[in-house]
Amino acid sequence: MMKDPLEEIINIVGKDHILSLPTQLEHYSVDGKKPNLTVFPKTTEEISEIMKVASTAHLAITPRGGGTKIGFGRVPDKVDVIVCTARLNRILEHEASDLIATVECGVSLKKFQAELQEKNQFLAIDPPHVELGATVGGIIATNDSGPKRLKFGTMRESLIGIKVVRPDGSIVKGGAKVVKNVAGYDLPKLYVGSLGTLGIIVEGTFRLYPIPEASKTYLATFPNLEIFQETVLSILNSSIVPTCLEVLNPNLIGAISNKLNLDLKKQKYALAVRIESLEKAVSDQISKVKQISDEKNGEGLLLEGDIEESLWQEIREFPWRISCDNRTVCKASILITDVPGVFQAAEELCKKSGLKTYISGRAGNGVLIFAIEVERPFDYAQGSPQEEMLAVVDVIKSLRALVSSLKGTLVIQDAPISIKSQVDAWGDLGTSHKVMEKLKNLFDPYHILNPGRFI
């Protein structure tokens, strides 16, 4: 007689650390697929034992951190067991003079940053969902990022060492606890953005930065995208070194400025330029930004302190404040010079279909995040929501075609099932997709990890 694999898994973590009642499991559904069990292991070894059982019994495992990005990717083929990392929540090491820290991956970014702040340091990453409890592991797995990527890059740049549990249960590490290291393949890079399909990330080691002495943001509005883009290019081609350079469409800056009571003209495009450095250097660069903006007839505000923090928080979080039944969030990656064209196309397509869209763009990276909001929630399909849904699908398809023609890419970061079932979340993976599939098959021969969601 074979043992029931779910029982085995329950025995590994202990009865106090599982959820198995249907009502409890509802909350852990992935795109409507409800697991049979959710477990909260405490150690890497427990995860390893769970993986051994799962690969023997071919159970589909979905790793889960804070659950904030569980909607990334395609609708999964199957969800048997959710493995939550919430109890792997220790900060293992923070060597301040080396600017390095190692944490378990269930640590929330918020807690991690708070700890680092005590020594006047930070992890140079500012993705959304921080308040909602995004974990370090989840951010690695999705390679989610924010406006600060202009200066600091993404997890790709910050993660220098990693420990993972592979689907066969082996516990392996890659990278090192030093900033510079080229011994062996760069395993940390493979796991950044692997969306829980090659193993469960259990630990990460990061390079850190000292918190800059001062920060200021110049927020300027422009009547049209051409002038706006000239300003962006002037700044990029100047001696100014911004931490963030963000463009916001009128809907988004309108909403944010209402919320924060900013004194801005309505119906204009906005550019937010953040400078961080020593006090004097910040003032000097901000005045240069203002000068460039003034030359282009931009109208601007200087923000610092709490209001500055709030502005950046709103820019990161706004798309995700829309209820998940009403929102579709996409990311387009294009050339810096294609930003205005794609920006405008997105706005026009949405307007034509009567859809509301909020767009923010990392103008210096060529990355646009657009959130499309519909009036009536999806998935209660009756009459017009169906129409709205089709309109959203059309917009995504048209934009993806445009972006592809510019050699860029467009992925859906989050959308209701009804959308994701009509348009692929990832789009074309290019000529190297076969190698990706081989990697997946070699690492996870039975496809037990997040089957169907990604590779």
Next chain:
Amino acid sequence: MSSKPVTKPSNWKKSFADKLLQILGTDGVISSPDEIIAYECDGLTGYRVRPICVVLPKSAKEVSEVIKLCDNENIPFVPRGAGTGLSGGALPTEDGIVISLSRMNRILEIDIPNQRIVVEPGVVNLWVTNAVSSSGYYYAPDPSSQLVCTIGGNVAENSGGVHCLKYGVTTNHVLGLEVVLPDGEIVEVGGKTLDHPGYDLLGLFVGSEGLLGIVTKVTLRILRKPESIKTILAAFEKVEDAGASVSGITAKGIIPAGMEIMDNLSIRAVEEAVQAGYPVEAGAILLVELDGPSAEVEAQTPLVIEVFKENWAKEVRVAKDDDERTLFWKGRKSAFAAMGRVSPDYYVQDGVIPRTKLAKVLGEIGKLSTKYGLRVANVFHAGDGNLHPLILYDSSKSGQLEKAEELAGEILKVCVDEGGSITGEHGVGFDKKQFMPLMFSEEDLDTMYLIRCAFDYKGLCNPGKVFPTPRTCVEVGRTSYREHPIEKSGLGERF
């Protein structure tokens, strides 16, 4: 190669070379012994192997045809750039060929507004900066070999330079690659835009030491030149104080472009060689380069000097102009070569430690130096903990080379014991593969081998490097399976 059929006719090398000639023409194949000599080794000159021949393709298509032929006939191949690698990465294999990318050396596209440049792999590192310099841009990774080494080699080794503390190493600047896979297929990874969906094959490829395929095109990020640069030299009695200054500077919230430490022996050698004006009595000097907007550099300079003073600096000099700045750097950049003045031979080691362990590790190296009776000079990318001990020996004295190698190995053990790495920029290659188990368990190494298998199932691309023990994909693949009970009982088969 175990997979080579034993039935190969005696003249198979000649007939294989003939097939290569058909693909590449006479000027594309080197097989005369006098000419092949130059390709028998790279910068790790202690090892030499003669390949069947060397091919010089001019396009990705030619590379692909050559590789397909190798794949068909199970002939191993070794990619090669300028051959400046110090870990034997481009060391040929016997019964294999060398694919030199030196003729693929065109700059294909310069796109200033988008801050991109697209080049062929044989393009020399410094040419990239030269190509965009007039527009006010530069390519950040600057290995000391940048006058000679190629972008293809840089990609394979994930090379660093003296400015990588602030700006990162090669992997942070490569955005796209065209690669000929070990079965001959030409694929693109990444591109001019960021965040390509799918696994980060780009990140895997950079630093893969030529084991995953041959790079035939590279898209790089270029950066706007900083408005201002300031180089400051400080001399200390003790190396510890130089080390403490490094941490002191970052504690002030400053990340300089580069921070370099040299010890007394290096200072003396350099002075003798290039007269950089270094204080020869100093126990150590620390070179700090600040760059960025003028206002920032101006504000940072006094803070850095304050840190030096707090750490008992004997002397602090700020380069007054570009000439003096160049002179400060000249000393550092010629440190390797300068060793030739004080010793007939030297071996360059490359290890990494957490920078707070500097004093301790230098103490250990001192002890080892005494134990082996060989002098060791130290130059150090201090900001990121990358140590380059230069072990001085005399190959004409019997046993000294072996001793030097042994000492070099002991240093790596010290680095790893202190939580560091066996290589920060020169790679594992042929030279250091036996040290991989110091850092990685069998399972860690199996995992890396699985990656290799996804690209190169037969193991023909640059074999015998990086991995300490020969493996096959069949063996390693087996480890990742867990038998299903049905399979175990013999009732069903996998897939």
